Amino acid sequence: MQITPGLGVAIMMNNYFHDVATALLAASAFTLHAIVRVQAVRNDAASTRFFIATYDMMAKFFRFALWWIILGGIPRTIFFTSFEWNHFADKLQIPALMVKHALMFVLVVWGIIAWRRLKRKVDTLRESVQSTIPAL
Numbered sequence: 001m002q003i004t005p006g007l008g009v010a011i012m013m014n015n016y017f018h019d020v021a022t023a024l025l026a027a028s029a030f031t032l033h034a035i036v037r038v039q040a041v042r043n044d045a046a047s048t049r050f051f052i053a054t055y056d057m058m059a060k061f062f063r064f065a066l067w068w069i070i071l072g073g074i075p076r077t078i079f080f081t082s083f084e085w086n087h088f089a090d091k092l093q094i095p096a097l098m099v100k101h102a103l104m105f106v107l108v109v110w111g112i113i114a115w116r117r118l119k120r121k122v123d124t125l126r127e128s129v130q131s132t133i134p135a136l
């Protein structure tokens with residue numbers, strides 16, 4: 001397929017945002033982890049409410065970033081061989097791509113497990129404070 005300069009810019013931006021969305025997902029996981037720790041240490045009503053309100057916002061943000069990654073991954077896959085594949089390195093890239101995908105797989109599975117565990121904790125805390133937090 002002929003890649004015009006305009007299409008090239010669009011693909012590169014799309015690929016860049018695929019990476020940025022991944023970084024945002026990872027960064028927000030660390031942030032959420034810190035907020036969970038603060039709630040666990042303080043364990044009072046104020047910090048629990050703060051944690052639940054933050055969690056609710058982060059959950060929306062997480063879903064948004066995840067959909068962005070998945071949808072942006074489709075054009076990235078379509079244009080991968082004509083745009084990102086390094087023809088000089090050729091098949092030498094394959095082991096590196098396999099390692100990268102194995103790592104991604106482990107991180108995604110770990111992320112899903114951590115997310116489910118966190119959701120259970122939030123449900124318990126929500127019940128304990130009988131939250132009446134208005135939607136932010």
Ligand code: HEM
Nearest residue numbers: 018019022069070073074076077078080084097100104108
């Ligand atoms: C939560 C799921 C995903 C995460 C965390 C993720 C993350 C990433 C990251 C960080 C890269 C850059 C690797 C590099 O430049 O070295 C990448 C590359 C890529 N992603 Fe995703 N991605 C995900 C899902 C998807 C999906 C669903 C698709 C396809 C529909 C996709 C297609 C691609 C392609 C074609 C590349 C370029 C090949 C490569 O470098 O491995 N990704 N992904």
